[in-house]
Amino acid sequence: MELIERYIYAVTKRVQTKQRDEIEQELRVLIDDLLFEKTGGIEPSAEEVEAVLNSLGDPREMAEKYTGKQSYLIGPAFYDTYLTILRIVLPIIVICVLAGTGIGLVFEPPLNIGKGIGEMIGSSFYAVFQGFSIITIVFAVNERYNGKTERKRKTWNINDLPQLPDGKSVIKKSEAIVSIVFHVLFLMLFTFIVDLIGIYSVEGQQVHITPVFNEGVIKGYLPLITLLFCVSIGKDCAKLVIGRWSPKLSLICVLLNIVWLIGAILIFSDVTVWNADLLNTYEIVKPATPVVLSRAFVSLITLSVLIDSVVTVIKGLKYKR
Incomplete structure (x- = not known):
């Protein structure tokens, strides 16, 4: 039955x-x-x-x-998923940071090779620690929140049993895990090698990079950027925990989308976040001014978040039981 x-x-x-x-x-x-x-x-x-x-x-x-x-920091239900994500993310972080730092050293060779190698190793260790900490904190917060929610329920009733997930409403764990991996990697990119995010061009036998962001300004926003990536990872963890589309999951995702959008607008509305050389070299927007670029980018991310939220609500209502 x-x-x-x-x-x-x-x-x-x-x-x-x-x-x-x-x-x-x-x-x-x-x-x-x-x-x-x-x-x-x-x-x-x-x-x-x-x-x-x-x-x-x-x-x-x-x-x-x-x-x-x-009492678990990360309970049995998601410990395997937690380990899987760590096994995937941490080696990739090391490879990406080493590769990115190596590329940076090629473009700007250090006076001391030993110092350059030391920077690569140091950056890798710090990146691994940061990635490990963020993933662990997000899973631990999830464990604490869900544990409190269940303990608040004084009596159990047969009607509290969860519905069996059907094929269409089930959220594949692989999708959420891949999303978490990419969010962590992009955070590492912003933290360690943000100057490599840019437009590449070949001039003669040399490759030239025009960074998208003003490195000094964007790094000032790193705490907020880290928070935004944690919000995104938290949304993926909510999908892992609930496991299927529902009104509850839709509400959580939409609320997190709103938080993420507010933070993103605060960052990218700052016209000084963009590299001035980017607009001087490439006519990305017309007129080519930081104000226009900021408005265009903010409009783009607002539209994408709005679309994602609408799709999320539709899925939640569609599979409501």
């Missing part, structure tokens, strides 16, 4: 992936035994199934019997 499947799903989604199959089998055997005792082998009614599931209690407490009732 669907109620049984929903109960098993509510328990197993709270445990580590490697334990889920075994725990699912144990639960099925336990529920079958309890139903047999209650009905004597006769097909159980919906009321009898509800009575058995109510006797088993809150799925969260049932999951804790398998995992142990402990």
Whole structure:
């Protein structure tokens, strides 16, 4: 029956992936035994199934019997996902920072080679630490928030069981993980090699870079930029936690979109954030002034956030149950 499947799903989604199959089998055997005792082998009614599931209690407490009732920085339900993201992100961060720093040293060779190599290694360690910290903090905040939300619920009712996700409403973990990876990488790009974000041109046998941003100004916004990337990663984590499109997820995503947009407008409305040489060399907008470029860019990101929010709301309402 669907109620049984929903109960098993509510328990197993709270445990580590490697334990889920075994725990699912144990639960099925336990529920079958309890139903047999209650009905004597006769097909159980919906009321009898509800009575058995109510006797088993809150799925969260049932999951804790398998995992142990402990306080986690990152709980069993998402520990595997957390490790997967770290295994993907950290090596890529090292490669990107080494490559980016190396390219920078090629364009501006250091007077001391040893010092240049030291900068590459130091930047890599700092980038790995920053990436690790951001991912860990976002997952830890998610764990704390969801734990508090569940603990606030005083009594459990059979109607609290989550719906079984269908194929269309399910959000693939791979999509959210890839998005988190790219957000972390772009943050590293802004933090360590923002001067490499630009327009490349070949002049004779030399490659010339015209940076998009005024490095001194954009680095002054790094705390806010870091916050915006954390907001984006938080949105991806919400998708991982909830796992399917719903009005609740849509509301969370739209609110985070609003926060992100406000921060982005604060940054890119500053006309000094753009590299003056960019407009002098390339006629990106007409008239080619920092004010026009800022307005055009802010309009573009506002439109993209608006479209994303509308699509998110439509998905949430479409799969409402």
